[in-house]
Amino acid sequence: MSESKQKSPGRFKASVLKWLGVPISLTDGSFWQSFAGSESSSGESVSVESALQLSAAWACVRLLAETIATLPLNLYQMAADGTRTVAKDHPLYSVLHTQPNAENTAVEFWEVMVASMLLRGNGYARKLRTSTAIIGLELLLPQRMQTPKRLKNGQLQYQYNELDGTTSTLSEDDVLHIRGFSLDGLMGLTPIRYAREVIGNSTAANKASASVFKNGLRPSGALSTDQILQKDKRKEIREDLAEQFGGAMQAGKTMVLEAGMKYQAITMNPEDVQLLQTRSFNIEEICRWFRVPPFMVGHSEKSTSWGTGIEQQTIGFLTFSLRPWLTRIEQAVKRSCLTPAERLTYYAEFSVEGLLRADSAGRSAFYSQMTQNGLMTRDECRVKENLPPMGGNAAVLTVQSALLPIDKLGEQSAASNAQDALKAWLQTENKDES
Template sequence: MNQTKQTLPARVKSALAGGLAGWLGVPIGLDSGAFWAAWFGGRNFTGESVTVNSTLQLSTAWACVRLLADTLSTLPVNVYREVGDTKTLAKDHELYRLLHDQPNDNMTAAVFWQIYVACLLLWGAAYVEKRRNVLGKLSALDILLPSCMMPPRIRDDGSIEWTYNDPILKKSRVIAEEDLWYLPAFTLDGLNPISPVQMGANVFGGAIAADRASASTFKDGMKSAGLVTMDAVLKPGQRDEIRAHVKTVSDQGGYMVLEKGAGFEQLRMNPQDAELLATRGFNVEEICRWYRVPPWMVGHTEKSTSWGTGIEQQMIGFVTFSLRTWAVRIEQSAKKDLMTPVERGSYSVEIAMEGLLRGDSASRAAFYSQMTQNGVMTRDDCRKKENLPPMGGNAAVLTVQSNMLPIDKLGENNPATAAKDALAAWLTSESSDAT
């Protein structure tokens, strides 16, 4: 019984932390599926309790979530006004301030988006409550805890009703469909999200078990348990003396001295036989595969060139297949849930992926050079992105690489063209005089 009291808190510590969040003071019944799922964690082969908290205690899972969430949260989220083929920043739109600068009174945009993406990666869905002012216009966006959301209920009229176990008010409250911005990370029916942590319980549970075995091995000083065998029947006092001697050697080190044909037989596998390091390395790759993150980006450099021809190609793959997919989902969801039907025809939301070049001066300079030399951007456009004042004049004119002429001036003042025209005029004149 004493042993149970000592081991029980350690075994359920993560389950308690993950299961009780947001449920204090809220009535819990047998049909409270969200609570029981958070309490027991995902089922897995190892028997470990896999919850969001226990998953984040894995260094690889923590690194993957931090990498994706922190990277996306630092990219500018812009609102554009579209008139014909022209697209301009709509800084006067209220949604621009909320998405780009400050979604609510308590969070900056970077903190808001970091939490938003982390919810998608851990719970498989992000829930944001829309706040409106007295005029009914959108005034704030508040992040809700996914662990406190109950499964949606479809009303008789076809609308969706959400129930939120508010951890601040200590009670459940109903949120109408039009007041909730909901984005599932992965879903099979468009409504119910699939939790990455619960679906990956075997992956995360195996990693947790490997970490526990590793910690236990090093805690015991990498000493193996075993049996002391004797060729004679011992008296109780002799058994106690041998146990005390073995324990002293195990705790303090040194050599065991055994008599009367005694022998020692090892029971536990040593780390080499168990391939503990190889198992932990494989778990790193498994978790990275789960989140579509190159292992070298979380410090696992054993196979850093297995994707593409080098680090540059791996970076392109990470942006294309990891960051870009999340960005598109967020952009489309924000336009659908945060804009009115009328606004959707003339406004759009975009996450500026070129913000990743902000820390790379050489790549940024090459990008600006290509854009200006090919007539895509003006020099003033580049200066604005570098927070420099516009110069005006020719700096606001589109140019191309050929003599750096304005696009609408191509062909004018070209020496070859002028010579050709002059020759044609002279031939025409000579022909007229001969006639």
């Protein structure tokens, strides 16, 4: 067994337990990658489990997965006049928005799907049907899914290793497959495999840092004497000193030397070997792989170029980090969960308004502009603020002129023209009398 396996028995055990009862072949790449990981140039074995032990990788995955999972995913129906309504009567609405299956809420389900795409490049779910309608989505672990095969009729066939040791054959219509970044359109690329050098270097730097602090920032020292020591005596001295003075907990103890021995400490400052800079750079590298700004995972050493206000930074995060993932999910749901006829009028879309909400002053200015220019009603603004609608004129579009209903503008203009004409006539009559 290699040194990396001896150092990480927990990861070895976890990899084995996930595959108990599952038939394994020598060509099963999913098992062997989970079992052994990918070797990096630093000598560290990189797998999904080892990558998540890095705080930067854990923070990036959690940030993206939890943010996307907590955004409401709604199903809309587009009318012929271009207006849209939330399709709450469609059976797919509650599956996407509320509860995909009996075991998971919508947040839990989409959290696992997004995390699977971030770490393994693909997210899978089994469609649960009654007749032709989809009534549920069951999570399928990507590490148990074999590479899909292309059949002669052009469709894809999936082989999934179930938890009970059996293998299920699933058709393309039975699986919701959301791919990450891909080069062939069939399978998403596994980010951990391509980022193994960065992750391996970061793991090695963490171990080196832990070793430095374990030794009390004093990695080694030298004992010198004019005498020639026997092998047994040399071993005895080395073990005795290591037990009593090795490690950070032993720092400060007084060392007693015999036979004219002299101790010379070899000091090392982490700054001298750029250990701290290396760890900081690795955080930025990991964030670059997940396309997350470092300041959003607690790395505030460098300022962001995404704007100075929190609103501008949120818009940048939504545009460059979240939007590609949101669009992948929306289009995959439309392609795989709706019939060709339904795709003409129905579509799924995340509601991102919650991310764009600024402070109270910003929201107040936004609502004022929208209502005064006749773009939103006051009831629509109240709904966005989680307030009950008032009804009546609060549901009517108004403009800034006199805050009149928009369909009364013509009448107001006509009345104003009549009043102006009357004033002009009265002025003319007064001049004639005088």
